[in-house]
Amino acid sequence: MTPTDKPAAPGRRGGVKDGQSAEWELRLYVAGQTPRSITALDNLKRICEEHLAGRYRVEVIDLLEHPQLSRDDEIFALPTLVRKLPEPMRKIIGDLSDTEKVLVGLQLRPGS
Amino acid sequence: MDKTRKKRAPSGSPAGLEKCPTGIPGLDQITNGGLPKGRTTLICGSSGSGKTLFGMEFLVKGGIENGEPGVFMAFEERADELAGNVASLGIDLQALINGKQMIIDHVHIDRSEMEETGEYDLEALFIRLGYAIDSIGAKRVVLDTLEVLFGALTNTNILRAELRRLFQWLKDKGVTSIVTGERGERQLTRHGLEEYVSDCVILLDQRVANQIATRRLRIVKYRGSAHGSNEYPFLLDEQGVTVTPVTGISQQYAVSRDFVSTGVASLDDMLGGKGCYRGSSLLVSGTAGTGKSSIAAHFVDAACRRGERCIYFAFEESPEQIMRNMRSIGINLQPWRKKGLLDLQAMRPTSYGLEKLLAIIERTVEQFQPHMVVFDPISSLELASSFEEARTALMRLVDFLKSRQITALFNSLTGSGDPAEQSEVGISSLIDTWLLLRNMEQSGERTRLLYILKSRGMAHSNHVREFFLTDHGVDLMDVYMGPNGILTGTARAVQEMRDSAAVLSRDQKAKQARLMIDHKRKAMEARIAELKAEFEIELREMETLIAEEEGSAKSLLTGRAKAGRQGKGALGKARQRGKR
Secondary structure (H helix, E strand, O other), rough: OOOOOOOOOOOEEOOOOOOOOOOEEEEEOOOOOOHHHHHHHHHHHHHHHHOOOEEEEEEEEEOEEEHHHOOOOOOOOOOOEEEEOOOOEEEEEEEOHHHHHHHHHHOOOOOO | OOHHHHHHHHOOOOOOOEEEEOOOOHHHHHOOOOOOOOEEEEEEOOOOOOHHHHHHHHHHHHHHHHHOEEEEEEEOOHHHHHHHHHHOOOOOOOOOOOOOOOOEEEEOOOOOOOOOOOOOEEEEEHHHHHHHHHOOOOEEEEEEOHHHHHHHHHOHHHHHHHHHHHHHHHHHOOOOOEEEEEEOOOEEEOHHHHHHOOOOEEEEEEEEOEEEEEEEEEEEOOOOOOOOOOOEEEEEEOOOEEEHHHHOOOOOOOOOOOEEEEOOOOHHHHHOOOOOOOEEEEEEEEEEOOOOOHHHHHHHHHHHHHOOOEEEOOOOOOOOHHHHHHHOOOOHHOOOOOOOOOEEOOOOHHOOHHHHHHHHHHHHHHHOOOOEEEEEEHHHHHHHHHHHHHHHHHHHHHHHHOOOOOEEEEEEEEEOOOOOOOOOOOHHHOEEEEEEEEEEEEOOEEEEEEEHHHHHHHOOOOOOOEEEEEEOOOEEEEOEEEOOOEEEEHHHHHHHHHHHHHHHHHHHHHHHHHHHHHHHHHHHHHHHHHHHHHHHHHHHHHHHHHHHHHHHHHHHHHHHHHHHHHHOOOOHHHHHHHOO
């Protein structure tokens, strides 16, 4: 991981440039730089590049720095990926290591 | 008391185990001060058993009202729902939230919008809770109910590990917390939360018997502290949660040597002159219409006259009906009610169930702090349960009232068929003074009799009295005790008239005899007078005769002497001889 990949909240990175609207708005909630949050972010980047290249924006929120934000999206487990757009809201809990499940969770694949 | 507690302290509650009062009346008593401070307590029970309200009372009445802010993390209900639920208890949640005394954090978990992939933890929950605690300086936390997480997350291994970590984290935070759990079938909670909570576990229960639901509470576990181990009934109503640790009452209580009047002077006389002991228990039993309630009204009236406070628990009549009926015998209870000395409580035991009824009675007594209490009639308690349960309940009631030195009057309705002494066997041993009222049917009328079957610790009358209900209250009268047994009512009046007639005729005979004696004496005296008169007459006649005779003899002698001087006859010589 390069220093620019360091999760900082609210930090924005993604396939679209700042100021442009994205079709997919994703939020990843983490708590500090634990190995698990790093794994989750890596997995997320990989999946987005593979399936949503150029259409997504990712916001990483570190709850250690902004604990009050946990209430906004009803977060209780970490890491949690929230699909803000497109609606409806979806949540994926865990380090996103199971790509198939992440795609089902993001409704990019029909669920089993 | 203090001494024994100090002595027991090392085994009962080890040094350092501080208690955190719950603010729930009765619960702090059975836990010897409250929940373990800085630890987690599990409250489990089936749905609707009152877990949430327990938690809310713990936060509000135990904490916030004592200056300890609290956090309520709700997994099931939203804040506005909770506020609505507790508004009836007089708790204004919104005001507490606005005043930064309380935070209600509703954790909304929707299984349908979630997916799990790989490893995770519940750190967000910790952060959330920690943020809430820190933002208001909370000392108390309620988590209601964590088990929702089991429904939301499929990886129970992670969940269990995280729960273990959560409880440790709460302990490290130093907050006193309550977690609630749904009652499971074979274990205390459906998901075995009791595994993680080692300090204190309280079980709430609600059982239905004879269509009446009764709530009960039991402390399953309380590490390092002595606690009451029984099931305690508790109330959940507009006054919140009230636990009634009645079974915890012992027979160790002070007794009074003071007497209190029964309000019926003649009854006081029967009881050794002064009435009954303060704090004693009286039983008035009798069949229907024997005047039990009237005696009770006298008791209450007398107590209120002394300025004492009374509660009258009426199980069969409405307050208005009692007041009207008592006015007919000249007792007006209305002024005492107005003054706040008398509390007339009408309730139907059958609509509460025994435990709940007892709990209500005890709470009413605790709040009103009366000097005397009337139960009219306790036989209604049997309707709400079995005979055996009613007996146990009465025993507790007697102990409860005695421990507070409250004089108690129990009215008991006995069946007309069975002898009163038998049907009361169940509770007679608990009672100090037992008055028995009985109807007696005799020559076409019913009269009332009153006995004192027993009265502990005082010289009381063994006699039966006739019992009258007059327009100025109860009055007692000696019954007629003659050779043919006791007589009451008209029969007694007839017998008394008959007796006085007999007395009259005997009087007349004596008078007659006395007159006769008089008469005889007079007759005798008259005869004596007659005889005396006769005697006087005869006496006078005799004296005249004597005088005459002597007079003629003298003249004869003088005549002789003249003749003698002339002839110096023999007669003169004879006279000289006679002189010698």
